Amino acid sequence: MRILFRTEGGFAYFPGLSAERSIDADALTDPKRRALRRLIRQARFFDLPERVGVPKRCPPDCHRYFITVIDDDDRVHTIMTAEPVADSRLASLVAYLQALDLDDDD
Amino acid sequence: MPIYPILPPFMLRHIVRAGDAEERRRAQYTLARDRVIRSARMELMANIQDVVVMTPPPPKGRRGRGLRRTIYIFKPHSRRKLPGQRVRTEGRPPLGDPAVDEAYDGLGIAYRFLREVFGRHSVDDHDLPLAATVHYSSKYSNAFWNGEQMVFGDGDLKLFSRFTGSLEIIGHELTHGIMQYTAQMNYTLQAGAVHESICDVMGILLKQWSLGQTVEASDWLIGAGLLMPGINGAALRSMKAPGTAYDDPLLGADPQPGHMDDFRRMQHDNGGVHINSGIPNRAFYLTAAALGGNAWERAGKVWYNTLCDKRLRPHYGFKRFARLTLRSAAELFGEQSIEASAVREAWAQVGISSLEGG
């Protein structure tokens, strides 16, 4: 399974943080991979519409997220969501991906 | 299964037609993903054309009520709704939670600043109560205005610390609120960069006023102290020297230009609103530097007057905004005033000239 995660917007633009992150679930440690799979399942990711709670005009400095998941059966789905992410399960997934983004050291 | 980075769709379609099985699959994934991203961008472009002048919403507050603050704490595990749980209201003693108390104090300073310097009564000029939510989400590295209130994250504590820690950020977010009741500037491309810059200008003026700092004493930094120790940078933006705020292996190098020659055309960041804002930011700094003393007394008045100017339209880019600042300076201080020539000279130094006429 592979997850692509990109954040747009926010109070400032950082070149180092703006690129799409590609996360290979199989390269993660066991607990992390399990957590990630669970969060994707709990968010019912493949059943989500392409836009989840994105207003027509995003508020200033607001983050928008693009998440693509390619599962082991080669299913691919991309969604876009925006802060504040009202769907708590999707919000958990976003928070996990954000935290994972920083873990370059393990 | 790797996926292509963002490639032009015609190239991907070519790969779908002509590539081998593996390449075809990759290209199809990429097309599927990019379709969502592109539709978001098209929506952005649609908003750009959406320049019908909207009348600002009627003020929500009632003038004369004065300062009324409410600070909330976000409850991520129950209802993820803003504002969250109310923890401190006007007149209540400090809670001992730095984020709560910084937001409370910051909003108080901002209210007095607007009132004493510009005669403005809160965000809507009618004493709109000020609300802020802190501890938003978890390890959240951002602050934003959601149309009704301010929202602050605690930072991931790896790159960023608490967003309430910088008074100029509180002022910046509050100004997004003021813009909603005044010029309603667009939030894309040049107009968006003007919008962003006005928020930085008001944010830095708030900081300078609260510290009693002159033009010379100010660091002109937005988000000073926000980067964690070990991150190579002083702040998120520098108004005096755009492009020099940080240069770090994780964050990259500060991309802000300080002159039209380096204007960035891009699709990210709503068309570079937090990047190209460096140009009008520096024009403001240069105006203030030429005048010296307290920036809020003269340069700040000119900019504030422009932000409230009914002639400022939502889609105005740098040049038309610059013209209005010059008109404001002329109206406030006289056409031959040193203020007007400081404004003219400052814009010329960032590559925007011929402001007369039009």
Ligand SMILES: [Zn+2]
């Ligand atoms: Zn902003």
